[in-house]
Amino acid sequence: QVQLVESGGGLVQAGGSLRLSCTISGRTFSTRAMGWFRQAPGKEREFVSAIRWNSGIIYYADSVKGRFTISRDYAKNTVYLQMNSLKPEDTAVYYCAAAVQWRNDLNDPRGYEYWGQGTQVTVSS
Numbered sequence: 001q002v003q004l005v006e007s008g009g010g011l012v013q014a015g016g017s018l019r020l021s022c023t024i025s026g027r028t029f030s031t032r033a034m035g036w037f038r039q040a041p042g043k044e045r046e047f048v049s050a051i052r053w054n055s056g057i058i059y060y061a062d063s064v065k066g067r068f069t070i071s072r073d074y075a076k077n078t079v080y081l082q083m084n085s086l087k088p089e090d091t092a093v094y095y096c097a098a099a100v101q102w103r104n105d106l107n108d109p110r111g112y113e114y115w116g117q118g119t120q121v122t123v124s125s
Contacts, residue, residue: 002026002098002114009094009119012086016123020081022096022116033099033106034079036070038092038121047107048094049081059106064090086123093118 008020024031035050049070050059058070069082079096097112105111 002028002031002100004096004098004114004116006094006096006116006119009121011122011124014086014088014123014125016086017082017084018086018121019083020094020096020119020121022079022081024077024079024098027100028077030100031098032102034070034072035097035099035106035109035112036079036081036094037097037109038090038094039118040092043092045095045109047109050106051079052106061107083121086121088123088125090121091123092121094121095119 003025004022006022012018031053033050033052036048037045038048039045047061051070051072067085072079095118096116098114099112103111
């Protein structure tokens with residue numbers, strides 16, 4: 001089992017920044033990749049970013065490229081999402097997720113076995 005705990009959401013004005021954290025506990029050695037997804041009211045959950053845990057290969061959705069940065073800290077078993085130049089359309093509940101099986105396609109939420117509780121990010125205009 002893997003447990004994920006997120007933090008760092010909040011309310012920020014457009015153009016501002018936030019950093020989300022996701023700490024992993026339990027069978028952390030089985031983690032193959034970590035992803036961030038978001039879900040706005042009335043919309044489907046969408047891919048934001050992912051990182052392969054061992055190789056560090058990173059993926060971003062086109063909508064966040066150049067503004068968001070994903071990173072990981074092995075020692076703290078934590079993955080971060082630094083969000084800069086935030087826009088009102090970034091408003092959503094953000095979820096971190098862990099994949100313990102190899103997945104070729106990390107932008108599909110069905111490929112992740114474990115999920116955090118979600119943290120609200122609200123960007124005001």
